[in-house]
Amino acid sequence: MTRAIDMGWIGCHTCGTVHEGDQTHCRTCSATLHSRLPNSLQQTWAWLITGALFLIPANMLPLLSNLVLGHNEGHTIAEGIAIFFQTGDYFVAIVILIASLLIPFSKIFVIGILLLSIQFRWQLDNKTRLLLYEFVEFIGRWSMIDVFVVALLAGLVKLGAVISILPGTGAICFALSVIFTMIAALRIDSKLIWDAPAKDTVE
Amino acid sequence: MTDHDKNTYQALFDHNPDALIACPACDTLHKAVPVRAGHIARCTRCHFKLMDPKPDTLTRTVALSITASILMVTMLCFPFLTISQAGLTGEVSMLEIIFDLSHGWYNILAVMVAAFVLALPIVRMIALIYVMWPLHQGRPPPPAAQQIFLFAEKLNPWAMTEIFIVGTVVALIKMMGLATIGFGTAFWLFCGLVVVVALKNAAVCRWTVWSLIRKSPS
Structure with a gap:
């Protein structure tokens, strides 16, 4: 090699x-x-931390608010998933659970692991490195599903008198978090991941 | 790594630097052996796809990009969804959905949808046509072909048509209790668009295009 x-x-x-x-x-x-990309680690950390910080309000603030006959009821991502499980829409519940909760959190976690493995020259085996890197490269963008759902609902329901759906501040924070972590993933120089010798190869 | 390897690579590089390829993902050197269409050459160390020549990559990509851009433009002219609720029926096109959204800070959402779902995919299609059409005709690469193809490749993760269609399905299921939703012509065109875009992205062989627009070593 x-x-x-x-x-x-x-x-x-x-x-x-x-x-x-x-x-x-x-x-x-x-x-x-x-x-090797200059300052790849610093840049990735910066985007990743920004993305992680935006994920906090994204999960605390309402994603949507439904104004049903003047009565305002907002719900966060987690509450939305719970509502779907209660009403029996398991398909939607699982799609949102994966796209809006599991992917964003695990992505930040995995990018963090990759960065630490570069910084401390952890000797991961090649299969793990490949899996982790492909995960962040290809999975992150699917989190945008929920942003599009909110945009569509808000754009569609304009029969204002009876119901109207308004995007919540949480939706913007969530979208920004997804974008920042996507940029973080693009700033990783994957060559750095492979520079540390692997656990499973004898050279 | 042995001195023997180093000498072999040095000899190859001195003879023709394009006979070598360094894996873009892990920097490992490989001899760039031509691969038959339909076969995939992967990095021996990290399994990154180094070359995956597709049959007729130029013809297919140009044809599918033109198809996709026609579908995209047509789609904008037709209603995307129809909504009936309490005796009222309304139709909305994609553009109306985006314009209805653009008030105050919701503008950020409107811009995101417009960019990720409509603008960036179409810019990528036009860029691919611009670079690959002259090559397909056997003419020299157009001005700034390298920069524009590089840009088209960088756009790839940000073009989110397929993600939007999943979002649409989820939104429809969410709405079922509130109103009756019907699919407009544009919805079906959009489904077709997602398939054509996927086929188009699968038809692009970067290696073929790069080797056609490469400048000789200075």
């Missing part, structure tokens, strides 16, 4: 083209070249 960095070369982060160490832009895809 030889890495580009061992040869003094730079491998493009987007397309994999191999360059001499003195090049600044990729000749294939024009991306800026870095052997």
